[in-house]
Amino acid sequence: MSKLTGKNILITGASQGLGRAMSLRFAREGAAGLSLVARHIDQLNKVRDEVRKLAPKIDILVIEADVSKPRDIERVVATSLAQFKGHLDVLVNNASTIGPSPMPTLLDYPVEDFREVIDTNLIGPFLLIKNALPAMIERGGSIINVTSDAGQVGYPSWGAYGISKFGLEGMSQTWASELEETGVRVNWVDPGNMNTAMHRAAEPEEDPAEWTNPADVIDVFLFLASDESKGVSGKRFQAQEDWKAELARTTGTKDTK
């Protein structure tokens, strides 16, 4: 049974890693429309071709954009809504940057780099949500923000990235409470360590073979994008933990396993 039949979904940072894995899985689960956003159009076009092979009938749109730029965000949302006739069901704020690699300590962090990280990882999601909400508020929808354990623990040298994720988690809570009376749910997911280009750049000394393949953490994203998660809002998920049991524990419902 396809879990995303009829859904129009916008994913940022869709050209590689987690965003790419999500795009492919969502297409397999019957999504009606996918709007894939990233800075590099060549890589995005490759993902588009992979998606089309899996789901030839999908309404797919690729948009080259930098989510740190407000004008780009306005264009992304307008172009997606033009394609999807004003309807959007799911927004995944996945794009993020770690800033300079290797990551400097806060004492050495150049302010321009700090600002760029905050613009991409925090202001970008804020503006995307703000722009996309009108298309979701009437029919309901799901907003999924991708965070990190660095958004809960102040690790040394994860400076601006971690701070932006602390902000994103706080912002997600605020959106969730402000939208409580609407049909729009807001949740955030820590995907855990994954073997992605970004993570390899963040921790070049570590062995990436020990990290999970992004395709193996998508179940929780699928749950949140689908109608199965209706009524679930304001929650933090850890994709590589037993999130179903945790959800059941915090909501007092049965484990859906």
Place this chain on the structure above:
Amino acid sequence: MSAPFTFTLPPELSAKEPPERRGISRDQVRLLVIDRASGKIRHSRFDKIDTYLRANDLLVFNSSRTLPASLRGCDCSAAHGPCMEVRLAERLPDDSWLALLLCEQGDPFGCGLREGMQIDFAEGLNARVMARDENISRLWKLRFSISGSQLVDLIYRLGKPIRYEYVSAPWDLDYYQTVYATEPGSAEMPSAGRAFTWKLLLDLKRCGVDAAYVVLHTGLSSYMDDELDRAHPASEEEYFVSRTTAAKINRAREIGGRVIAVGTTVVRALESVVDETGRVKEKQGYTRLKIDKQHRLKAVDALLTGLHEPEASHLDLLSAFLPAEKIRAAYEEAIRRKYLWHEFGDLNLIL
């Protein structure tokens, strides 16, 4: 055609900047309330609009999103061809566009605009000028080199919001959007709903005043031609009334609520899809419906709108809601009390 009445709008009563740039929030503009039955006028502030609404009323909004519809291009089909501002007016069913072409130098229509011309824009976009519009002769039919969402993407990369001479600065597109805008397609902001904030919308919902949405992509309010603007031929505009919206309107009527159109565009769309018994149907199409004092309103009970210029067609539409002399009295009062006109100005609730 003559206007139901005429007046002179003092230039200082044109809102030159968005309320947020005048030191107030978007929902703190003034609200002129006219009672349809008695003609009685009250002066209020927009964020107190709940005072005039009651449970079961339904606000119907136009959720069309404003395009950055002003593009700059040059005629490249001739050597040293002129450059011009292209103001997109309307997308046609065959994916061509109607647009107003304004020459950059000298007489805005005097630089040899002609059929067959090719206009080049930045980023590789170009358009072929097909023919003049049969209905509004200042408009040309254009066919762009790309279409669909690809074209929307480039319009957003290259375009700016259309700006009239009374607006003091080139404000960002964001200032030309309502908070609830979704699908892009309007040449100019459907501005009657600009003052709404999400907080106000959610507060009203809690009080039993629901919201429904139609899409009607607006065309241009001026063709930069006084004679043509005075005649104001009704342009043909694309609208979409969904099943959900039709059901909400019919339900509101059944339970005794009032249907309040937010903007004249909504009046046009709803009065185009209502039957003789007052039931609204789901429909998508183009309308050239002209609404004036002879028109018996069947779908709409009340109207929230801006203050209109002294020209025929908009004031004509208001005269479907109440007699011309009552509108004139209210407008005289609005001028005396220095209400502000145009897209960033004050609002008028007629109910």
